[in-house]
Amino acid sequence: MIDIKKIRENIEVLENSLKRKDQTISLSKILKMDKELRTITSNLNILQSEQNQISKEIGKMKSQGGVDNNLFTSLKSLSLNIKDLESKSKNLSKKLKDKMLLIPNPPHDSVPQGETxxxxxxxxxxxxxxxxxxxxxxxxxxxxxxxxxxxxxxxxxxxxxxxxxxxxxxxxxxxxxxxxxxxxxxxxxxxxxxxxxxxxxxxxxxxxxxxxxxxxxxxxxxxxxxxxxxxxxxxxxxxxxxxxxxxxxxxxxxxxxxxxxxxxxxxxxxxxxxxxxxxxxxxxxxxxxxxxxxxxxxxxxxxxxxxxxxxxxxxxxxxxxxxxxxxxxxxxxxxxxxxxxxxxxxxxxxxxxxxxxxxxxxxxxxxxxxxxxxxxxxxxxxxxxxxxxxxxxxxxxxxxxxxxxxxxxxxxxxxxxxxxxx
RNA sequence: GGAGGCGUGGCAGAGCGGUUGAAUGCACUGGUCUUGAAAACCAGCAAGGGUGAAAGCCCUUCAGAGGUUCGAAUCCUCUCGCCUCCGCCA
Missing domain, CATH: 3.30.930.10 (Bira Bifunctional Protein; Domain 2)
Structure with a gap:
């Protein structure tokens, strides 16, 4: 598998190199999926962070006495949002990985140019x-x-x-x-x-x-x-x-x-x-x-x-x-x-x-x-x-x-x- | 194939549904001490992702995949692996 960071950094160099092996290679779709995935992930992380923080508070409150039950109902929607984003992120990252597994290894610079x-x-x-x-x-x-x-x-x-x-x-x-x-x-x-x-x-x-x-x-x-x-x-x-x-x-x-x-x-x-x-x-x-x-x-x-x-x-x-x-x-x-x-x-x-x-x-x-x-x-x-x-x-x-x-x-x-x- | 038990960091081994990425020990790394070493003491010590110049901050991961829950290493289901007993067999 190639390093996705290399695609982000310099897609053209990598693509040209890959084309020496296989003319039909294109990385643009992968780059797009990667970008989308990172957006989802960072949104997800924000929500998860919020949930973690509140959970810790609840832990404290519980050990000290009472917790307001209304808190849980408002947390339910946060939880559902997280689950939604989680499944999106999971699906997309699997799709991305499947695509990545089909990209060949680019030839080393010293490899002579040729087709057959x-x-x-x-x-x-x-x-x-x-x-x-x-x-x-x-x-x-x-x-x-x-x-x-x-x-x-x-x-x-x-x-x-x-x-x-x-x-x-x-x-x-x-x-x-x-x-x-x-x-x-x-x-x-x-x-x-x-x-x-x-x-x-x-x-x-x-x-x-x-x-x-x-x-x-x-x-x-x-x-x-x-x-x-x-x-x-x-x-x-x-x-x-x-x-x-x-x-x-x-x-x-x-x-x-x-x-x-x-x-x-x-x-x-x-x-x-x-x-x-x-x-x-x-x-x-x-x-x-x-x-x-x-x-x-x-x-x-x-x-x-x-x-x-x-x-x-x-x-x-x-x-x-x-x-x-x-x-x-x-x-x-x-x-x-x-x-x-x-x-x-x-x-x-x-x-x-x-x-x-x-x-x-x-x-x-x-x-x-x-x-x-x-x-x-x-x-x-x-x-x-x-x-x-x-x-x-x-x-x-x-x-x-x-x-x-x-x-x-x-x-x-x-x-x-x-x-x-x- | 049948019955039961178990899978937690490099290893060993705790772990109550909530401030646990996870006690403790060993190993490892750095330091103090020592002529040197050992011992002792102090400190550090998982991987992956995101962000950042960096320090840092955030997220994920307790065999794997689902589920319950506001919240799961902890409860449920399935899969895989290991151990014990029975059956079969080179």
Whole structure:
């Protein structure tokens, strides 16, 4: 959520900034509602003050003897006025909040101007494009040939987009998860969590899946719970409504989860094999930091996440998202994309974002600074990383002429083997 | 799922329908004392909103949402959470 004070102070600057992300944004209605609400509130406060004062007097009078009963009849109308204004104020402030929840986070000034992913900027590229002297198989063929994934089985059990991992395939998935978690735990100061996969609406509001993107999530109506599309949701909400102390910051959290996405409306492209699925595994990195440090922390996050790709000996690039491609909640975001040689395309395997205080405001996540003042923290997160696309890129990149797959050295302790044979 | 109990400030724990944002203790911060520390003593110590240059002043908040009342932490209803007992179950 953006700060309503910023709208009051300089609506134009903010609006222009927001338009870099979404042309259709307008704040004038919000400003008007805010003004109206403040008028109501200040009138209400005057009446409440009057009522409080008289109530105190009555208390005194009662303890000293009698109270004139006529006083109560005249107070009745004051009381009714207050109730009327209270309900007006409540209604309006709810409407205002609902509107505020639909306003995205403005992009940081450093974010390149652009409208679509075409305008994103490649920041760096790691690894030489590998040359192959044989006909490559794509990851689907490899999975089928080696019985790593039973796609039809998944369809039978659940439907399309729910891959059934089998044998060495299941092992590889597990190995990747453990390798990633262990790497981040060993090399950085993360605390591991294993969170609930179902969350309540308040949690989904904090991280901005709600109210705007409810269609993207699986929803359990009976219990009013949502399946998480990423562990970001549950991990970020660990500190909802908390006031942390400045010396507790930064907090670095990490967690594996299954991620559930309805992917409504994204039929067609990318649907083959493991590239776009309804359920997948992911290790997520989340940071709670002091505002001054958040952009430095973002750069670190990108480095941390990309180290995994280097250890898996995969070619990748870092892409800075342009203003128009930035997600609703992010101020700035880098994507990591891994090269899949047979697919012939870059697969997004991580988004590393700084949300500044946007999520913190929605979830009321604050800290007490050195001067004892309460401020909102900045939150960041990045995938570290999404498993199925890594799985696919790994199979395609490390395939040998004889059909076997090399297991990168870093992963071998988790697999117990140095290559996959058919 | 059934029966009962309970939800108050960072924690513990009082609280009569009326001068209670809330006793008291602990923790925390500052001061006095001390060579230093501890102890002791003194003082301060919730968040949000409005207004103001600031000091301040006003309002809201005692799990959450409604209700009764001139007035609710206190009474009523519902929801959520925790605890105990019973049932079911990985």
């Amino acid at each position: 992913s075409e305008d994103n900027v490649v920041i760096r590229r790691h690894g030489e494009t590998k040359k192959f002297d044989f006909e490559l198989k794509d990851h689907v063929q490899i999975c089928n040939d080696m019985s790593l994934v039973d796609f039809e089985g998944g369809v039978k059990i659940s439907g399309g987009g729910f891959p059934l991992m089998k044998g060495k395939g299941a092992l590889l998935e597990r190995a990747l998860i453990n390798f990633m978690i262990d790497y981040h735990l060993k090399n950085y100061d993360y605390t591991e969590y294993l969170t609930p996969f179902l969350v309540n609406p308040s949690s989904a509001i904090t991280t901005s899946q709600l109210p705007k993107f409810s269609e993207d999530m699986y929803y359990i109506e009976k219990d009013d719970l949502y399946l998480i599309p990423t562990a970001e949701v549950s991990i970020t909400n660990i500190h909802r409504d908390d006031i942390l102390d400045f010396n507790e910051l930064p907090k670095y959290y990490l967690g594996y989860s299954a991620c559930f996405r309805r992917e409504a409306g994204s039929y067609g492209k990318d649907t083959r094999g493991l590239l776009r699925v309804h359920q997948f595994s992911k290790v997520e990195l989340v940071k709670f930091v002091e505002p001054n440090n958040s952009y430095k922390e973002l750069e670190n996050l990108v480095v941390q996440a990309s180290k995994i790709l280097e250890l898996l000996e995969l070619e990748y690039r870092v892409v800075e998202l342009c203003s128009g491609d930035l997600s609703f909640a992010a101020s700035k975001c880098y994507d990591l994309e891994v090269w899949a040689p047979k697919e012939g395309s870059w697969l997004e395997v991580s988004s590393c974002s700084n949300f500044e205080d946007f999520q913190a405001r929605r979830g009321n996540i604050r800290f007490k600074n050195k001067d004892g003042k309460v401020e909102f923290v900045h939150t960041l997160n990045g995938s570290g990383l999404a498993i199925p696309r890594i799985f696919a890129a790994l199979l395609e990149t490390h395939q040998n002429k004889d059909g076997s797959i090399k297991i990168p050295a870093a992963l071998q302790p988790y697999m117990g083997i140095s290559k996959l044979d058919s």
